[in-house]
Structures are given as structure tokens and as C-alpha cells.
Amino acid sequence: xxxxxxxxxxxGRDNKAAEGNMTWSSFEPKPFNAIDVDIKxxxxxxxxxxxxxxxxxxxxxxxxxxxGHEIVGHVVRVGDQVKHLKxxxxxxxxxxxxxxxxxxxxxxxxxxxxxxxxxxxxxxxxDGSLSMGGYADYARVPAHFTIKIPGELKSEDAAPMxxxxxxxxxxxxxxxxxxxxxxxxxxxxGLGHFGVLFAKALGCExxxxxxxxxxxxxxxxxxxxxxxxxxxxxxxxxxxxxQSLDLIISTVSSPDxxxxxxxxxxxxxxxxxxxxxxxxxxxxxxxxxxIQKGVKVGGSNIGSPKEIEEMLRFAAEKGVxxxxxxxSMKDANQSVVDMEDGKARYxxxxxxxxxxxxxxx
Ligand SMILES: NC(=O)c1ccc[n+]([C@@H]2O[C@H](COP(=O)([O-])OP(=O)(O)OC[C@H]3O[C@@H](n4cnc5c(N)ncnc54)[C@H](OP(=O)(O)O)[C@@H]3O)[C@@H](O)[C@H]2O)c1
Ligand SMILES: [Zn+2]
Ligand SMILES: [Zn+2]
Numbered sequence: 001x002x003x004x005x006x007x008x009x010x011x012g013r014d015n016k017a018a019e020g021n022m023t024w025s026s027f028e029p030k031p032f033n034a035i036d037v038d039i040k041x042x043x044x045x046x047x048x049x050x051x052x053x054x055x056x057x058x059x060x061x062x063x064x065x066x067x068g069h070e071i072v073g074h075v076v077r078v079g080d081q082v083k084h085l086k087x088x089x090x091x092x093x094x095x096x097x098x099x100x101x102x103x104x105x106x107x108x109x110x111x112x113x114x115x116x117x118x119x120x121x122x123x124x125x126x127d128g129s130l131s132m133g134g135y136a137d138y139a140r141v142p143a144h145f146t147i148k149i150p151g152e153l154k155s156e157d158a159a160p161m162x163x164x165x166x167x168x169x170x171x172x173x174x175x176x177x178x179x180x181x182x183x184x185x186x187x188x189x190g191l192g193h194f195g196v197l198f199a200k201a202l203g204c205e206x207x208x209x210x211x212x213x214x215x216x217x218x219x220x221x222x223x224x225x226x227x228x229x230x231x232x233x234x235x236x237x238x239x240x241x242x243q244s245l246d247l248i249i250s251t252v253s254s255p256d257x258x259x260x261x262x263x264x265x266x267x268x269x270x271x272x273x274x275x276x277x278x279x280x281x282x283x284x285x286x287x288x289x290x291i292q293k294g295v296k297v298g299g300s301n302i303g304s305p306k307e308i309e310e311m312l313r314f315a316a317e318k319g320v321x322x323x324x325x326x327x328s329m330k331d332a333n334q335s336v337v338d339m340e341d342g343k344a345r346y347x348x349x350x351x352x353x354x355x356x357x358x359x360x361x
Contacts, residue, residue, distance in 0.1 A: 003038035003077045009066035009136025010332045017065075018054035018340060020333040022135070027066065029140040030129035037085055037143045038077035039093065044134035045070030045160035045324075046339050046348040047190065048253050049095065049277065053122050054336065057279040061122055068134030068350070069095040069120035071141075072149060072159040082143040090155065091146045092312075094162035095120055095302045097131050098142050111144075112301045120145075135332050135350060147308050152316040156324050160190060160347040161315060165322070166303030168195040168249055169311040171273045172202060174300070175247050182206040184248040184265055185225075187276060188216045191251035193223060193323055193346035198311075200224035201318040208245065210262065219345065223323070231258060238264045243293070248272045255280040266295045274299050324349045 007029050010022040050067035052058050071093040075085050085091065098118035099111040106114050118125055121133030149158045168191050177183050183204045185195035188211045199207045208227040209220040217228040229237050238261035245265045255278040263272055272295060290297065303311065327335045329350045339348055
């Protein structure tokens with residue numbers, strides 16, 4: 001049981017990487033510290049953030065980059081200071097790899113808001129080394145952000161929960177989703193489909209999917225949605241469904257969204273939480289869209305390690321079953337292109353070929 005000196009992964013080298021131009025190459029992982037673990041990756045989900053990063057959509061990416069932050073695999077090396085993990089454990093890593101663990105946010109269990117947070121890829125650790133993600137054979141990550149996967153969950157199901165799942169689970173919980181609440185989920189992609197599954201599992205009174213077109217309605221209802229709004233096809237949808245929801249979680253990845261119309265769907269004192277992260281600014285909001293019904297607009301960033309743990313336990317207990325399409329790690333380029341074309345139903349998960357080969361561990 002050991003990890004190699006060099007790791008291998010799909011490296012994006014410029015802002016055309018998301019067009020199918022990543023190359024499988026070796027790279028040197030960060031120096032191994034006493035707080036780190038090495039993970040032999042079996043599965044890695046494809047998150048919308050991977051694509052924003054590959055094409056430098058948010059800001060200039062540090063190329064070469066190896067994206068992927070919905071990682072599941074087995075621990076193969078454990079730093080001396082790591083207490084909660086041992087070699088052979090099946091673990092997951094989400095979008096965050098490091099935080100200071102000393103600041104006000106960290107002490108409050110809000111590591112995802114730490115000003116020194118380092119993402120699982122395209123980030124810089126305090127020692128200057130770069131974080132590299134999960135479209136790879138191995139990952140090296142501080143153990144604080146490495147979470148044990150409950151035995152009931154399959155690896156391919158747990159992987160996309162590490163980012164996509166917790167990013168909607170966290171704001172649903174924080175904003176009181178449960179019995180008696182009517183919840184809307186905007187955008188039925190990877191995050192959105194988790195929104196429906198978790199809102200239903202939490203016992204919400206009504207879950208409504210707000211999508212652009214009707215083509216995903218059958219799937220949405222199969223996931224448990226009680227109603228479906230197609231904003232590009234239903235005439236007068238905003239008026240028809242006005243004041244019908246307590247909470248809306250928006251996973252929309254484009255700035256081109258009818259934001260004020262979404263707000264019309266809220267009841268008095270309702271809450272709208274944006275988790276989708278468009279590359280351009282959100283649309284302008286007229287003051288009266290907020291004032292008239294006393295609505296609140298906010299955001300939410302992934303989830304803390306504790307929340308990830310809680311979500312995994314909840315998913316195992318409730319039998320939450322994501323809709324994943326497994327693809328070979330070899331097909332990462334085509335899978336990224338297909339994801340960008342909106343073809344995923346509803347999360348691609350890359351699988352390393354030798355993932356069943358536990359003998360090598
Ligand atoms: N806040 C966080 O911590 C966090 C964490 C993870 C990801 N994110 C961000 O969340 C967003 C969604 O990620 P994802 O993995 O769920 O992506 P995804 O699977 O591509 O889903 C995005 C959904 O947005 C909707 N959409 C509306 N306008 C669109 C447009 N012009 N082009 C493409 N999609 C459009 C689509 O839903 P319909 O077809 O139903 O309209 C689509 O399914 C990304 O921006 C990602 O970076 C944020
Ligand atoms: Zn993500
Ligand atoms: Zn901190």
C-alpha cells in the first residue's frame with residue numbers, strides 16, 4: 001500500500017481545455033505533510049465548476065490544471081498527525097481542500113467561508129504548492145477535508161454528493177426546508193437534481209422544478225417533483241405561479257436568467273438563494289421586487305466537512321439515489337464536452353478502470 005512519486009491526470013493547459021483538449025500527463029503532487037492523506041481515486045464527478053475553471057471563465061486559471069472535486073477513493077497513505085483515517089478507508093473529497101482552522105469562521109464550523117480556503121484544484125496552499133483535482137489516478141489532500149463514506153452508499157453515488165449534493169443540501173437545511181415548506185429548484189442539472197431529491201427526502205410539502213423547457217419534466221416528476229415550470233415555454237408563468245413558494249434555490253449557471261420573475265414566485269418573507277455561479281454579473285433587481293413582499297436574496301458556498309458528513313448519513317438513511325451516468329476516466333474529454341452541451345442526466349461520474357482492483361492497494 002503506497003502512492004507513487006508522480007501522479008497522473010487530465011491536465012488542462014489553456015482556456016480551450018473544456019473543448020476536449022485536456023491531456024493525460026504526469027504531475028508532481030504537493031509535498032506530503034503530516035496532516036495529509038493520499039487517495040487512490042476510483043470515482044470523480046464532473047461539476048459545472050470544472051468547466052468554468054477549465055475555460056478561465058471566472059478568472060485566469062493557473063494552468064496546467066487538473067480539475068475534479070467530487071472525488072471518491074481509498075486512502076493509501078496517512079500523515080502522522082491524521083487521527084480519523086487509516087489506510088484502506090473509503091473516503092470522499094469535495095470542492096475544498098484547506099482552511100486555516102483558526103479564524104472565526106473555521107472555529108464556528110464554517111470552513112467553507114474561511115478567507116484562507118484553498119479549493120481542491122486551481123488553488124495555492126500556504127507553502128506555495130498548487131492543488132490538483134480528481135480527474136486523476138491519485139489525490140493528495142489535507143485529511144480535515146477528507147470524509148469517510150458510509151458503507152450503504154455506492155461510490156458512484158457518493159462522488160457527486162461531495163460538491164453537487166452538499167451545495168444544495170446545505171442551503172435547504174439552513175433555510176428550513178422540511179414539512180410545511182414549499183420549495184422551488186431552478187435549473188435541473190447536477191445540483192438541481194440533488195435539490196429535488198434532498199428537498200423531497202427532507203419532507204417538504206411541495207417541490208417545484210423551474211427549468212427552461214419541458215423536456216426534463218418527466219425526469220423531474222420521477223425524481224419526486226410535484227410541479228414543473230418551463231420558463232421559455234409556459235406563457236405568463238411568473239403570474240400564474242406568483243406567491244407560491246417559501247424558498248427557491250437557484251442552480252442556474254448562466255447570467256441570462258429572469259431573476260425578477262423568479263422572485264415573484266416567493267410568498268411574503270420568502271428566501272431566494274443563488275448557488276449557481278455564472279461567469280458574469282446577475283441581472284439587476286428593482287428595489288420593489290424585494291420590498292413589496294419582504295423577500296431576501298442570498299447565496300451559499302458548498303458545505304463544511306461536518307455538513308458533508310451529515311448529508312452522507314442522511315442520504316444513506318433516506319436512500320437518496322442520484323441519477324448518475326458512469327463514464328470511463330479515459331473519456332474525460334468527451335464527457336466534459338457532453339456536460340457543456342447539457343447532455344448529462346444528471347451527473348457524469350468518471351471511473352478509473354482499475355477501481356475494483358483492491359489487490360493493488
Ligand atoms: N455555490 C457553490 O458552492 C457551487 C458549488 C458547485 C457548483 N456551483 C455552480 O453551480 C452551477 C451549476 O452547476 P451544475 O454542476 O449543476 O451544472 P449543470 O449540471 O450544467 O446545471 C446547470 C443548469 O442551469 C440551467 N441553465 C439555465 N440557463 C443556462 C444556460 N444558458 N446554459 C446552461 N445551463 C443553463 C440548466 O437547467 P435547465 O435546463 O433546467 O434550465 C442547467 O441544467 C455552476 O455555475 C457551478 O459552477 C456552485
Ligand atoms: Zn463543484
Ligand atoms: Zn479559517
